Amino acid sequence: MSVSYLEKLNEILLEAINEGAFPGATYALVIDDYSYTDVLGKRSLFPEEENSLDTIYDMASLTKVVATTTAVLQLLEQGKFRLHTKVSTILPRFKHENLTIFDLMTHTSGLQEGLSKVTSIKSKEEALDKLFSYDLKYEPNKIISYSDLNYILLGLIVEAKSGMTLDQYVKENIFSKLEMKRTGFLPKSFADVSEIAPTEFRDDETYRGLVRGDVHDEASYIMGGVSGHAGLFSNAKDMVNFIKMILHRGTYINKILSEATVDKLFEVQVETHDDLIHNKERRGLGWIIQGKSTPAGDLVSIDDTIMHTGFTGTSLWMDRKNNVGLCILTNRVHPKRGNGLHMEYRARIANFVMAHLNELRKELKEHANN
Numbered sequence: 001m002s003v004s005y006l007e008k009l010n011e012i013l014l015e016a017i018n019e020g021a022f023p024g025a026t027y028a029l030v031i032d033d034y035s036y037t038d039v040l041g042k043r044s045l046f047p048e049e050e051n052s053l054d055t056i057y058d059m060a061s062l063t064k065v066v067a068t069t070t071a072v073l074q075l076l077e078q079g080k081f082r083l084h085t086k087v088s089t090i091l092p093r094f095k096h097e098n099l100t101i102f103d104l105m106t107h108t109s110g111l112q113e114g115l116s117k118v119t120s121i122k123s124k125e126e127a128l129d130k131l132f133s134y135d136l137k138y139e140p141n142k143i144i145s146y147s148d149l150n151y152i153l154l155g156l157i158v159e160a161k162s163g164m165t166l167d168q169y170v171k172e173n174i175f176s177k178l179e180m181k182r183t184g185f186l187p188k189s190f191a192d193v194s195e196i197a198p199t200e201f202r203d204d205e206t207y208r209g210l211v212r213g214d215v216h217d218e219a220s221y222i223m224g225g226v227s228g229h230a231g232l233f234s235n236a237k238d239m240v241n242f243i244k245m246i247l248h249r250g251t252y253i254n255k256i257l258s259e260a261t262v263d264k265l266f267e268v269q270v271e272t273h274d275d276l277i278h279n280k281e282r283r284g285l286g287w288i289i290q291g292k293s294t295p296a297g298d299l300v301s302i303d304d305t306i307m308h309t310g311f312t313g314t315s316l317w318m319d320r321k322n323n324v325g326l327c328i329l330t331n332r333v334h335p336k337r338g339n340g341l342h343m344e345y346r347a348r349i350a351n352f353v354m355a356h357l358n359e360l361r362k363e364l365k366e367h368a369n370n
Contacts, residue, residue: 005359006367010040012349013062013328021341022313022330024051024197026236030243030325031357034364037236044198046210046335056187056196056235058216058330060310062230064151066242067170067185069105071158073261074296076172080161083285090157093132096140101157102138104150105285106270109137112195114148115219119204123225125163144270144281148229150221155228167226177254185226187233188213196233197331199312216312216333230310236329239316243325246306248319266304266320295343297350311337315346319354326353 013025017040043051059066060182068100076082081090083102087092095108103109112134121127131149138145155166162169167185186197198212202359206222207214214341215221217230241252246265250257271282279357283289287306295319296307307317313332318325328349332342353360 003314003359004037004363005356006363008356009349009352009360010038013040014343016186016345017339020047020339021345021365022332023334024055025328025330026051026053026055026057027329028236028239028325028327029244029353029360030240030247030324031242031361034361034368035240035244036364036367037240039236043331044212044334046198046201049194051197052195053128053236054182054195056182056191056233057314057331058199058310058312059232059234059329060230060312061148061312062216062234062308062310062316063220063230064228064312065286065308066234066316067174067232067279068151068154068158068166068228069265070174071162071166071170071286072101072154073077073148073257075158075161077258077261079150080238081157087102087153087157091153092320093128095132096136096155099140101154102269102285104154105143106193106283107146107150108270109147109148109150110120110138110140110142110145111147112137113146118222119206121206121219121222127219127222142326144272144283148217151229152219152223152227155226158228166228167231173303174256175238177256178238178241179253180234180241183234183238185231185233187319191233197329198334199331200333201335204243210335234329236327239327243316243318243327247320247323247325259273265306269271276352289292293347295346295350297347297354299351309346313342314360317350320356326350 014057023045026039029036039051039053042047042053081313084100088097124155134142196213199216215225215231220227245252250262268282280292282289290305295315300319301321304321305319309315313330316327
């Protein structure tokens with residue numbers, strides 16, 4: 001009897017579920033023009049519900065790259081601004097006059113990680129007042145310091161330059177064109193709550209109860225569920241189309257980005273070093289590029305792999321040299337955010353895929369022909 005490498009891939013995911021890394025998962029695997037999606041575990045533990053391929057997950061910080069980065073680069077292609085346009089020329093309230101769109105996209109702006117005391121903030125207006133009041137925490141362009149504030153600002157830039165709200169813009173210009181019908185902000189507008197994976201039990205000044213159908217990220221929630229850094233929801237079936245768009249150099253069903261822009265996504269823009277380990281951290285425009293200790297494991301191509309993760313347990317990587325992409329969707333913060341077991345499994349799963357790429361390619365082809 002022949003060995004099924006898809007079954008072996010599922011065994012790793014089941015091991016993670018049994019260890020308590022996350023209640024359940026769906027995933028989208030794309031190799032060449034073939035794709036495969038599968039589902040494991042539970043959608044919810046409280047109440048207990050079986051998972052489904054139609055389950056819609058909170059993408060958390062995958063919002064930054066799937067929605068906001070794509071939108072920013074579309075507007076750049078339209079001539080609305082360039083990477084080195086100063087943010088303050090688009091957002092007059094922003095007081096750091098020399099910071100650019102490039103600084104925000106590469107997380108080298110020097111802004112702090114996120115909004116302070118976020119659960120005490122009462123409105124979007126109060127959140128933005130705080131954002132625009134902050135001094136820089138670091139000197140710009142000296143270190144890479146990941147910041148949600150960078151992407152909140154980029155979402156505002158999309159709105160200012162497109163004349164549309166961020167959720168409207170990405171729906172019309174990205175997801176509708178990719179036929180990603182179950183992807184967007186504010187998921188209760190396009191899905192029943194029962195189809196949405198719950199995240200955390202919260203009990204704070206802003207939210208009390210099980211978060212389901214609302215964004216998990218506290219800052220995005222207080223901003224109405226639409227923000228450049230978090231708030232996107234999607235499912236595995238839809239993510240197949242996004243992966244194919246990137247691997248096809250910007251066009252799948254419709255043209256989303258130019259080939260030149262997609263090539264730019266894979267270019268290292270900033271990186272850190274130490275005396276022994278080179279490429280300790282490497283970033284492109286929004287995306288992480290393969291370096292030391294990344295969620296794409298150890299075997300993907302060094303210079304042709306981009307990736308990102310989300311706090312809720314989501315991850316996405318694409319290796320265009322080997323023409324492969326993998327998106328794993330989980331709600332590892334359900335019922336609480338305590339464990340970090342999922343991080344080890346991300347890399348282990350990626351290593352398995354790359355080590356058995358030819359076998360998996362053959363299985364996906366056979367699956368498509370059956």
